[in-house]
Amino acid sequence: MGKSFDPSLIVNFVPTLIHYLGVTLQILAASVSLGMILGITAAILRVFRIPILNQFVILYISFIRGTPILIQLFLVFYGLPAILLFINIDISRMEALYFVIITYALSNGAHFAEIFRGAIKAVDHGQTEAAYSVGMNNGQSFRRIVLPQAIRIAFPNIANAIIGSLKDTSLAFTIGVMDMMGRGETLIAATAHGLEVYLSLSIIYYAVVLLFEKIFRLYENRINRHQAVNVSAAG
Amino acid sequence: MIYLKDIRKSFNQQPVLKGINLKVGKGEVVAILGPSGSGKTTLLRCLNFLDKPDEGIVQVGDVQVKTKKATKREILSLRRQSAMVFQHYNLFAHKTVLENVMEGLIVTKKYKKTDAKRESELMLKKVGLEDKHHHYPSQLSGGQQQRVGIARALALNPQVILFDEPTSALDPELVGEVLSVIKTIAQEGITMVIVTHEMSFAREVSDRVLFMDGGVIVEEGSPLEIFNAPKEERTRQFLNRISRDIPIPYLEEKAN
Ligand SMILES: Nc1ncnc2c1ncn2[C@@H]1O[C@H](COP(=O)(O)OP(=O)(O)OP(=O)(O)O)[C@@H](O)[C@H]1O
Ligand SMILES: [Mg+2]
Numbered sequence: 001m002g003k004s005f006d007p008s009l010i011v012n013f014v015p016t017l018i019h020y021l022g023v024t025l026q027i028l029a030a031s032v033s034l035g036m037i038l039g040i041t042a043a044i045l046r047v048f049r050i051p052i053l054n055q056f057v058i059l060y061i062s063f064i065r066g067t068p069i070l071i072q073l074f075l076v077f078y079g080l081p082a083i084l085l086f087i088n089i090d091i092s093r094m095e096a097l098y099f100v101i102i103t104y105a106l107s108n109g110a111h112f113a114e115i116f117r118g119a120i121k122a123v124d125h126g127q128t129e130a131a132y133s134v135g136m137n138n139g140q141s142f143r144r145i146v147l148p149q150a151i152r153i154a155f156p157n158i159a160n161a162i163i164g165s166l167k168d169t170s171l172a173f174t175i176g177v178m179d180m181m182g183r184g185e186t187l188i189a190a191t192a193h194g195l196e197v198y199l200s201l202s203i204i205y206y207a208v209v210l211l212f213e214k215i216f217r218l219y220e221n222r223i224n225r226h227q228a229v230n231v232s233a234a235g
Numbered sequence: 236m237i238y239l240k241d242i243r244k245s246f247n248q249q250p251v252l253k254g255i256n257l258k259v260g261k262g263e264v265v266a267i268l269g270p271s272g273s274g275k276t277t278l279l280r281c282l283n284f285l286d287k288p289d290e291g292i293v294q295v296g297d298v299q300v301k302t303k304k305a306t307k308r309e310i311l312s313l314r315r316q317s318a319m320v321f322q323h324y325n326l327f328a329h330k331t332v333l334e335n336v337m338e339g340l341i342v343t344k345k346y347k348k349t350d351a352k353r354e355s356e357l358m359l360k361k362v363g364l365e366d367k368h369h370h371y372p373s374q375l376s377g378g379q380q381q382r383v384g385i386a387r388a389l390a391l392n393p394q395v396i397l398f399d400e401p402t403s404a405l406d407p408e409l410v411g412e413v414l415s416v417i418k419t420i421a422q423e424g425i426t427m428v429i430v431t432h433e434m435s436f437a438r439e440v441s442d443r444v445l446f447m448d449g450g451v452i453v454e455e456g457s458p459l460e461i462f463n464a465p466k467e468e469r470t471r472q473f474l475n476r477i478s479r480d481i482p483i484p485y486l487e488e489k490a491n
Contacts, residue, residue, distance in 0.1 A: 126325035129285050133319040134339030134391060137311055144342060149329050 003192050013187060013200035021204065023179040027097065027169045031104030032162055038105060039112025044142075046117050057113065064110035069103070070171050076103045077175045100172040104165060111161045112154075119154035120146060152223055159216035163209055170205070180204060236261045236394060236426045238299075242281055242291035244274075251277050252288070253450040259395075259443075262424040266437035266458075269447035270473055275430040276322075278447070279397050282428070283317050284310045296394035315343060317395045318388035322404055324380040326372040326387075332359065333368040336386045344391065358386040362416050378409030382416055389420060396420075398429040414440075434477055438462055446470045 042057045044050075064072065077099045081092045123146050131141030173182035184201050188194045237259035244252040251274045259265050267275050280286040282295060287310075288302045296316035300309045318339075327335050336355035340346040346354065359365055362382040372380055381401055388396050401417065402410040414436050421427060421440050431437050437444060437458065444461040446454045446469075454467045465471045 124325070124328070126321060126323055127327055130319070130321060130325035130327065130387075131338075132285060132314060133283055133317075133321075134387065135311065135315040135343035136339075137307075140342050144338070145327055145329075152329070 005195055006193065007196070007199075009191075009193050009196040010200050010203070013193075013197055014203060016187065017180050017183055017197075017200055018204055020178065020180040020183045021208070023097070023177070024166070024169050024172075024181075027100055027104060027172060027177075027179065028162070028166050030101045031108055031169075032165065034101070034105035035108025035112050035165075038109030039116055042109060042113035043116035043120060046113065047120050060106075061110045061113055064107055065114075069107055069168050070174065072107060073100065073103045073171060073175060076106070096172075096176045099175060100169070100177050104169065107168070108161065108165055112158060115154045115157045115161065116150060119150040119157075122153050123149045155220055155223065156216075159212075159220070162216075163212055166209065166212065167205065170201075236263070236296065237282065237428070238292070238294040239282075240292040242278070242288045242293065242302075244277055244281060244286060244288045251450050252281065255281075255291070255450075255452060257445075257452070259426060259428065262426055263443060264421050264427045264429070264441045265443045265445060266441035267428065267430045267445045267447060268432075268434070268437060268461075268473070269445075269453075273447045274450045275447055276399050279319070279399050279428065279430055282395075282397055283314045283319060285319075315391075316393060317397055318391045318393040319397045319399070320381070320384045320388050320401050322400045324372070324377070324384045324404075326380055326383055328372055331369050331371055332364060332375070332383050335372070335383055336390050339387065339391050355386070355390055358390045359383075361389065361420075362386045363412075376409060377405045378412045381405065381413045385413075385416055385420070389425075395426045395428065398427065398431070400430050400432065403432060432477070434462070434474075446473065448473070 042061070045053045045057050077096070080099065080102070081090070081094075084091055127145050127149075128141050131145045136144070169179065170181040172179050173185055176182070178186075180201060184197045187197050191197075237257065239255055239257040242252050242255040243250070255278055267278065269275050277286055281288045282293060284293070284300070284305070287305070291302050293300050293302065293313065295313055298309070298313045298316050300313050327338060330338060333352065333355055336358055337346075337348075337351040340351035340354060341348065344351075356365070356368070359368065362385050364379060364382055364386065367375065367379065367383075372383065375383070385401075398417065402413050405413065410433070414433065417427075417429070418436075418440050429437070429441065439458075441458055443455060444458050445452050446461060446465075446467070448469050454461065454465060454470045460466075461470065462474065465474060
């Protein structure tokens, strides 16, 4: 059991823990960027129903959505080295951080894919036809007309997913990554003031989430300055 | 300029075009009339393969496509012969008025940006929107949006411009500004095919009128022939029904 509650400790814990915010943000930045590439690719495979790959993507997305991220993390941590050993690649010495990034990239990719797929479909098809009518091919009309609008439509949901993912990174400590949460666990072991540590952590996570929300909202207002996003032309 | 041979098209086994043959000469303005569901839009869309015909030959300008053997490349070059003005405008919502008009020039005609801009400004002047370059479509009235649509089509300098009910989504007080722009460009000798329910406009602007019903061209002739002396019963019935919808003062004005 812990020692008696001492709120003044929070003043000491917060600066100690915030020191490790960088690791958390590093995991987030890497997994969101990779997830974005994965997500857009997967969404395109889905929307254009590329044979075989389409089915593969459906399975991937439904698996990610249907299993807890903690289990995915363990599957990657234990499973990936085992699989790669078959083809004589030994990654058992790879830093735990990379397994976390891979897992969160896969997870973000699946969620982003669904968001992008919805957003691509939400762009009025009439605009694609207009693009064809001015002589664009499929690729040109997708890149120049559909994608920019889909990204704007997707943005609020992507922002929410990123915030969700930020909070999910707090599970990284379970495979030994020394992020904020990991440092918190060692603090608890050393001081036996668990409640104070968790309060300190929640203060930091909460502040970061509020900051992210603020930044996302400003950015959203900026990209939508001039226009209704999903207008379907008529008006 | 346009040559169609035996165009057939079905949706879900339901025939919508049942063998359309048509020739349109250079500079000719053709109006297509007909009841709802008769296949007018589908015919127009077959001309640029937005709908792929099941059978037949489509030629626009000097690009001829045999439907059965159509390749992607052929369809692309067929599309580059024509431009389309849509019922619901279909402007690029994330681009300004000027960018909407420039887009085709830059992407498909490989214009330099400055040339595309100069050309587009000219077209916007022509449709009376020289003061709206930096507006987005959502900031414009329907009539203004449709005039951007016309400028976008004109800028491509196509062999043919296809209009699908360009005014039917507009509030009545905005119809006039769009029709008068179309009339102006019709006088410049551009080949046009116009699907419309505006009878007096069709009569005024067109060299030839087609009446479609049930997926076939029932009757065609000069506006005088079709409106004053239709030969087919179906054409007569259609025109009667339409003219009953036209308010009396308008008819009186026409009579004078
Ligand atoms: N994409 C589609 N899928 C299924 N049926 C279609 C499709 N497009 C058109 N049709 C059907 O084809 C028929 C002809 O449609 P079309 O739009 O060409 O008529 P229209 O003459 O333009 O009518 P309107 O005056 O109402 O615009 C209609 O019965 C319509 O329901
Ligand atoms: Mg129609």
